[in-house]
Amino acid sequence: MADGLIDDQPSHRRRSPIAARRRNTELTLIVMAGLITAVAYALAALGTNAEIPPGIVVFVAILLGLLVCAHIVVRLVARGADGTLLPLAALLHGIGFVMITRLDDRLAGLQATWSLMAIGIFVGTLLFVQRTTDLANKKWLFFVAGAFLLLLPMVPGVGQTFNGARIWVSIGPINFQPGEFAKIALAIFFAAYLAERRELIAAKTWKVGPLYLPEPRYILPVIVAWGFAVIVMVGERDLGSSLLFFTLFVVMMWVATENAGYLFIGAILFGGAAWFSWSNFGHVQTRVSNWINPWDDPLGGGYQTIQALYGLADGGLLGTGLGRGNPGQVPEAQNDFIFASIGEEFGLIGATAILMSYVLIVGAGLRTALRTDRTFEKLLATGLTTIVGVQAFIIIGGVLKVIPLTGITLPFVSYGGSSLLSNYILLALLIRVSDSAARRLGELPDDPTTGERWKAWRLSRRIRQAVKRGETPADFVEAVS
Amino acid sequence: MNQKIRQLAAGLMVCYVVLFVALNYWQVGQKEELDAKFDNTRQVLREFNRPRGEIISADGVVVARSLPDTTNESLDFVRDYPTGDLMSNVTGYFTKDFGSTQVERQYGDVLVGSTVAQQVRGLGNLLDGNVDNAGSVQLTLRHDAQLAAKFALGAREGSVTVTDPNTGAVIAMYSNPTYDPNDFVGVPFEEARDAITELQNADGNPLLANAYQERYMPGSTFKVITAGIGLESGVLTRETNFPRERQYVPPQTNDPINNYNGSQCGGDMAEVFRRSCNIPFAKTAIELGVDRFVAGTKNWGIDEQLPIDLPRAATSTIGNVENLDKALPLLAIRGFGQSEVQMVPLHMAMVAGAVANGGQMMSPYVVDATFDQAGRELDRTSPSLWKTPISPATAALETEFMTGVVQSGTASCCMTLDGGIQAAAKTGTAELGLDSNPDLSHAWIIAFAPAENPRFAISVVLTNVQSTQDVSATGGRLAGPIAKDMLDFLLTGQGAI
Numbered sequence: 001m002a003d004g005l006i007d008d009q010p011s012h013r014r015r016s017p018i019a020a021r022r023r024n025t026e027l028t029l030i031v032m033a034g035l036i037t038a039v040a041y042a043l044a045a046l047g048t049n050a051e052i053p054p055g056i057v058v059f060v061a062i063l064l065g066l067l068v069c070a071h072i073v074v075r076l077v078a079r080g081a082d083g084t085l086l087p088l089a090a091l092l093h094g095i096g097f098v099m100i101t102r103l104d105d106r107l108a109g110l111q112a113t114w115s116l117m118a119i120g121i122f123v124g125t126l127l128f129v130q131r132t133t134d135l136a137n138k139k140w141l142f143f144v145a146g147a148f149l150l151l152l153p154m155v156p157g158v159g160q161t162f163n164g165a166r167i168w169v170s171i172g173p174i175n176f177q178p179g180e181f182a183k184i185a186l187a188i189f190f191a192a193y194l195a196e197r198r199e200l201i202a203a204k205t206w207k208v209g210p211l212y213l214p215e216p217r218y219i220l221p222v223i224v225a226w227g228f229a230v231i232v233m234v235g236e237r238d239l240g241s242s243l244l245f246f247t248l249f250v251v252m253m254w255v256a257t258e259n260a261g262y263l264f265i266g267a268i269l270f271g272g273a274a275w276f277s278w279s280n281f282g283h284v285q286t287r288v289s290n291w292i293n294p295w296d297d298p299l300g301g302g303y304q305t306i307q308a309l310y311g312l313a314d315g316g317l318l319g320t321g322l323g324r325g326n327p328g329q330v331p332e333a334q335n336d337f338i339f340a341s342i343g344e345e346f347g348l349i350g351a352t353a354i355l356m357s358y359v360l361i362v363g364a365g366l367r368t369a370l371r372t373d374r375t376f377e378k379l380l381a382t383g384l385t386t387i388v389g390v391q392a393f394i395i396i397g398g399v400l401k402v403i404p405l406t407g408i409t410l411p412f413v414s415y416g417g418s419s420l421l422s423n424y425i426l427l428a429l430l431i432r433v434s435d436s437a438a439r440r441l442g443e444l445p446d447d448p449t450t451g452e453r454w455k456a457w458r459l460s461r462r463i464r465q466a467v468k469r470g471e472t473p474a475d476f477v478e479a480v481s
Numbered sequence: 482m483n484q485k486i487r488q489l490a491a492g493l494m495v496c497y498v499v500l501f502v503a504l505n506y507w508q509v510g511q512k513e514e515l516d517a518k519f520d521n522t523r524q525v526l527r528e529f530n531r532p533r534g535e536i537i538s539a540d541g542v543v544v545a546r547s548l549p550d551t552t553n554e555s556l557d558f559v560r561d562y563p564t565g566d567l568m569s570n571v572t573g574y575f576t577k578d579f580g581s582t583q584v585e586r587q588y589g590d591v592l593v594g595s596t597v598a599q600q601v602r603g604l605g606n607l608l609d610g611n612v613d614n615a616g617s618v619q620l621t622l623r624h625d626a627q628l629a630a631k632f633a634l635g636a637r638e639g640s641v642t643v644t645d646p647n648t649g650a651v652i653a654m655y656s657n658p659t660y661d662p663n664d665f666v667g668v669p670f671e672e673a674r675d676a677i678t679e680l681q682n683a684d685g686n687p688l689l690a691n692a693y694q695e696r697y698m699p700g701s702t703f704k705v706i707t708a709g710i711g712l713e714s715g716v717l718t719r720e721t722n723f724p725r726e727r728q729y730v731p732p733q734t735n736d737p738i739n740n741y742n743g744s745q746c747g748g749d750m751a752e753v754f755r756r757s758c759n760i761p762f763a764k765t766a767i768e769l770g771v772d773r774f775v776a777g778t779k780n781w782g783i784d785e786q787l788p789i790d791l792p793r794a795a796t797s798t799i800g801n802v803e804n805l806d807k808a809l810p811l812l813a814i815r816g817f818g819q820s821e822v823q824m825v826p827l828h829m830a831m832v833a834g835a836v837a838n839g840g841q842m843m844s845p846y847v848v849d850a851t852f853d854q855a856g857r858e859l860d861r862t863s864p865s866l867w868k869t870p871i872s873p874a875t876a877a878l879e880t881e882f883m884t885g886v887v888q889s890g891t892a893s894c895c896m897t898l899d900g901g902i903q904a905a906a907k908t909g910t911a912e913l914g915l916d917s918n919p920d921l922s923h924a925w926i927i928a929f930a931p932a933e934n935p936r937f938a939i940s941v942v943l944t945n946v947q948s949t950q951d952v953s954a955t956g957g958r959l960a961g962p963i964a965k966d967m968l969d970f971l972l973t974g975q976g977a978i
Contacts, residue, residue: 251489254485254489255482255485255486255489256482258482258484258485298520306520309507309511309515310515310516310518310521310523311523312504312507312508312515313507313508313511313512313514313515313516313521313523314515314516314521314523314524314527315508316508316509316512317508317509320527324527325523325527326523326526326527326530329522329523329526343504343507343508347508348504348505348508348509351504351508352501352504355497355500355501355504358497359493359494359497362490362493362494362497363490366486366487366489366490366493369486370483370486370487375482378482378483378486379482382486382489386489386493389493389496389497390493390496393493393496393497393500396500397496397499397500397503400500400503400504400507401503401507402499402500402503
């Protein structure tokens with residue numbers, strides 16, 4: 001019989017103290033994040049309308065229900081994963097939701113729908129992607145998908161321009177920003193491709209003058225993907241995303257090849273591109289002059305930044321209190337400038353908590369990258385974490401006048417379905433990598449996934465049928481492999 | 482690769498530290514500077530969306546209130562001023578786009594309920610779900626007295642200020658031209674902007690409360706101050722006698738100083754005061770010298786912002802005093818309130834009040850008390866002494882002189898009060914000395930009544946009045962009747978309490 005080949009025990013229920021501890025931590029933190037959100041929600045309504053919202057019980061029930069649902073799925077299919085990632089995202093998401101509700105009732109309903117879908121897609125991603133290798137194997141699919149998504153807004157009749165950037169796609173009733181999803185697809189592609197070819201790329205066998213460069217045929221796909229992304233983004237006038245893609249690419253090349261020269265080249269390329277766009281594009285010049293002194297044009301280009309700074313100053317150390325400030329003075333307060341709204345009403349303390357949440361997400365993501373021993377997983381975790389960390393930095397830095405303002409959403413916090421959905425996919429992938437790392441470190445048994453067990457069951461059935469027919473197992477193994 | 486990932490972590494950490502530093506910079510470091518920016522409307526906006534309490538006159542008339550907003554300005558409340566232009570000099574206005582002034586500005590925290598005392602008291606309300614914590618402000622000004630002042634002044638430019646000399650409370654303070662805040666509060670932005678621009682460009686600064694935010698040449702009413710300084714320093718006594726003369730040539734010049742209308746004027750202190758001779762006061766100023774004269778005027782609060790509980794009060798001045806010892810003729814002229822001397826009308830009422838109050842000049846105030854949402858008293862203004870320019874003896878002497886002005890002096894025409902009540906007064910006719918219009922003057926009177934037991938001090942100024950050949954525009958003749966109307970109204974008329 002095939003006892004040695006197939007393990008029929010319900011192995012996914014095997015105990016693992018480390019995994020159990022992580023999941024219990026996650027549950028505790030998630031309930032805390034939910035309660036913080038619920039209290040903030042009630043306070044915001046008190047501050048604005050002086051009444052406890054009538055639907056508060058329903059709100060708390062749905063909120064905790066959703067979070068616990070996400071948690072249960074993690075417990076079932078990724079129980080070894082880091083226990084802080086989901087609660088941190090939930091906290092950011094919750095605070096963002098409260099802020100959006102407080103700013104605009106109409107958007108609140110939409111954001112609630114998006115939140116529901118986001119949790120759904122999070123669960124779906126975790127269930128669907130149970131092995132990271134599934135992603136690596138489909139890298140060319142992600143390459144094509146990324147390119148397709150990036151190009152989509154440029155297609156006449158489909159692409160839409162809002163606020164000067166052509167980054168929207170309208171198909172029927174559905175509007176979305178494909179760029180938000182393209183960034184994940186490209187991160188997966190970069191990670192998979194670089195994991196496969198990093199030694200070849202790092203070898204630098206091609207001598208051009210004094211420089212040793214990687215063999216063109218190895219580096220070409222990466223260059224193409226990157227150049228494509230950046231050019232398309234610049235074409236769509238989406239400066240924030242261009243910066244994000246550029247940084248993502250440089251960081252991944254640097255980490256994969258362990259060659260600091262890529263940082264150097266990246267800096268030079270960035271400097272050149274920045275200078276070029278500054279001297280050729282009016283909208284870039286406007287951004288820069290608004291950054292240097294927004295008070296030069298206080299009612300025009302500088303208005304948003306100035307109002308955001310006034311809001312932050314008005315908030316001060318402790319904030320005006322939820323519902324007591326006037327964050328609505330800032331255009332796009334629910335979107336790119338939501339950090340200013342949080343700073344105004346939650347004060348320095350609340351805004352610092354948001355910053356800390358991102359630092360902790362970055363920490364958890366890069367810890368995952370360090371823990372895993374697979375190159376692809378390392379690079380994927382690094383790339384995904386870089387996306388979240390850098391994206392948050394770009395927009396918060398823009399709001400705080402640290403860097404020129406480039407419109408981009410604040411992950412998990414800003415209003416918007418594309419942003420929420422893509423970030424929850426990203427989160428699910430990070431959790432998947434984290435779980436995978438834990439399994440490979442032996443912290444919990446590397447149980448077969450549902451799909452694998454299904455395959456195994458079918459295989460064993462076919463073997464039994466084959467044995468009935470009188471074939472030997474050896475013949476059969478030969479036949480199926 | 483792990484080394485690079487660690488470096489990446491360190492790099493991202495640095496990025497977030499930079500963000501944290503920037504956050505601190507804006508929210509804490511630059512807070513005050515940003516809050517103070519002129520185009521920062523956060524403070525006003527916050528107050529706009531909260532209930533704002535009423536401003537009530539001393540006799541219980543609501544002069545400012547908030548109504549639910551019915552326009553499309555997307556604000557919760559709109560401010561309303563039921564008495565129109567009557568109290569706007571004191572209440573000021575409260576707008577989203579054009580700032581706020583006077584009591585609306587100074588007592589904004591009470592009106593929205595954000596003082597510490599109100600917030601502590603309002604904690605219980607918050608638990609009930611009631612965030613209306615708005616307080617109210619009760620003025621010392623009486624609506625009826627204000628109406629009387631407006632009526633007495635009529636269409637003439639000028640201001641009327643009545644105070645209680647014993648406390649400093651302002652009972653009436655009305656000036657013309659003024660404005661109706663409803664013209665630009667609670668109306669659409671463009672309409673409001675046009676209205677306020679028109680007011681800003683109008684003659685006579687209607688947006689300013691002329692009674693305490695403007696200053697005018699005081700003319701002979703200033704002699705109360707010069708006499709006070711002279712008597713306090715011993716340069717003058719009750720017995721001082723001045724020769725009867727038409728002209729006096731001060732040191733350092735050959736140009737003589739004349740009395741009003743070039744008359745011959747002199748005699749004892751009571752007489753020169755009663756007849757308002759110029760030469761004796763010019764001589765007194767010269768005899769005092771620059772240092773004693775300037776120090777003396779400072780004792781009366783000149784050169785110091787008026788300590789009223791309203792923003793941006795004006796400062797009275799005797800003009801530039803640098804090198805005045807090399808320009809003694811100017812000193813002589815300032816001795817009788819001409820040249821660069823400029824006094825705030827409210828300040829002149831306080832000067833009369835100081836004489837009435839035994840030499841004690843009280844700090845003026847327009848807010849009597851503030852109340853919380855439930856009507857409980859938060860704070861009541863307690864009268865405070867500002868200056869003591871003269872002794873009780875000098876005050877008694879000046880009272881005697883000022884009584885003489887009413888009985889047989891420059892105000893004898895017009896200041897005999899009803900019911901046999903004796904008033905004390907000093908008139909002034911400030912000749913502006915414009916080459917283009919030599920007969921243009923400010924007509925003044927300052928007074929208090931009853932002389933023995935003063936209850937009201939008053940200053941009236943009519944600005945830019947024109948003397949004609951038949952009627953000379955003197956303070957006694959023009960401003961006197963207004964002062965009499967006001968004092969009669971308050972002491973024996975409808976406004977008598």
